[in-house]
Amino acid sequence: MKITVDLDLELREAVALYEREQVFVLTDENVRQNCLSIVQQTLSLPENNILVIAAGDENKNLDTLSWIWTQLSNRHATRHSLLINLGGGMVTDIGGFAASTFKRGIHFVNIPTTLLACVDAAVGGKCAINFNGLKNEIGLIKLPDEIIVYPPFFATLSEQQFLSGYAEMLKHGLISSDIDTNILLSFNLDEFFANISKPIITDEIGNESVNPFLENFIHMLSRSIEIKQYIVDQDIEESSLRKSLNFGHTVGHALETLSLHKGQALPHGYAVMYGMIAELYLSVAKLNFPTQKLQRVITFMIENYGKPSCQCKEYELLYDLMLHDKKNLNSSEVNFTLLADVGRPRVNQIASKNEIFEALDFLLNL
Ligand code: GLY
Numbered sequence: 001m002k003i004t005v006d007l008d009l010e011l012r013e014a015v016a017l018y019e020r021e022q023v024f025v026l027t028d029e030n031v032r033q034n035c036l037s038i039v040q041q042t043l044s045l046p047e048n049n050i051l052v053i054a055a056g057d058e059n060k061n062l063d064t065l066s067w068i069w070t071q072l073s074n075r076h077a078t079r080h081s082l083l084i085n086l087g088g089g090m091v092t093d094i095g096g097f098a099a100s101t102f103k104r105g106i107h108f109v110n111i112p113t114t115l116l117a118c119v120d121a122a123v124g125g126k127c128a129i130n131f132n133g134l135k136n137e138i139g140l141i142k143l144p145d146e147i148i149v150y151p152p153f154f155a156t157l158s159e160q161q162f163l164s165g166y167a168e169m170l171k172h173g174l175i176s177s178d179i180d181t182n183i184l185l186s187f188n189l190d191e192f193f194a195n196i197s198k199p200i201i202t203d204e205i206g207n208e209s210v211n212p213f214l215e216n217f218i219h220m221l222s223r224s225i226e227i228k229q230y231i232v233d234q235d236i237e238e239s240s241l242r243k244s245l246n247f248g249h250t251v252g253h254a255l256e257t258l259s260l261h262k263g264q265a266l267p268h269g270y271a272v273m274y275g276m277i278a279e280l281y282l283s284v285a286k287l288n289f290p291t292q293k294l295q296r297v298i299t300f301m302i303e304n305y306g307k308p309s310c311q312c313k314e315y316e317l318l319y320d321l322m323l324h325d326k327k328n329l330n331s332s333e334v335n336f337t338l339l340a341d342v343g344r345p346r347v348n349q350i351a352s353k354n355e356i357f358e359a360l361d362f363l364l365n366l
Contacts, residue, residue, distance in 0.1 A: 001148075002146065003149040007148070018081070018082045025086055026053065026085050027052055035087075036050070038153075039111070048075055058130075079104075080106070082108065083108040084111060085111065085144075086111045087113055088116065092144075093126070093139070100142040109145055115221075116161070116168060119169050122144070124245075125232070151221065164267040165269055167272045171276060181293075192214075196211075248272045249275060250334060273305045277362075277363050282338055283340070286338060287339065289338070308364060329348065
């Protein structure tokens, strides 16, 4: 994994092995507008080698996957070709799947363009499409040949998109250590937002350097990816330790799915942020997680993410969604990753319906 402000150098290195092979870029309509030209300054690929799919998770489906396979085949990709997935999690998920299955697997590189994809989807090898109305129903785990993170792309993100990724960074902090968590909770996000539009600054004599606000953030980002990478390296198949990455996601996924049903899509990271609060409440109740630490996370949530909106009459529906979570070990119990303390995740924790309703009450009455 490379985090760089010199994308040209890293890209040249990544494609050097493929000098005599075809290189393809997969991207979506939005990313094509905002980021493709930067990549093309180095690659100068023919139009034919740029595969553009429609943006949005609803397009992460079999039709789009089939279209990618068809394009690779019609454009004479071989087993030695390289696919570069340039985009958010939707592109890295479906691109990784297409590359891992085309001619039994070709090489692929992920260049995530959203913070969320940098810290989550692009790292760890989970590739999937949605199928039969279910998210990530068909997929596989295959690590990319390289991941290149270019933080200046974050200048193209809205604050909401940025915060969505930041919640996953906070999750990595909470499952990892007090030090990481404290750094994330005290980072000045307003100052960062005010500076991100100028990732590179030029002094009076024309020397370019990375904006110090971005530099500080790059250290935090690098640490966050390192935490995820470490966990994936220990347990790529998610038999135990990798489940700690699901912290906040049992309640979070239910809130996210409910918001989709109501036509008011909640960004993934916001759902995870709210889910972490509910699951920290369960952690206090069941594992004695320190309440003052929960309070600090709540304050951070309210300042930056606001409060979730949901009604008591929706608890049954949320519970039903949790029962159908694919992380459960059986269909009658809801399985959580909880924390005995910051940095002490406990996987396979069961909570009763009453306990879950109490946690939802706590979250929704903050
Ligand atoms: N998104 C959690 C994982 O990669 O395991």
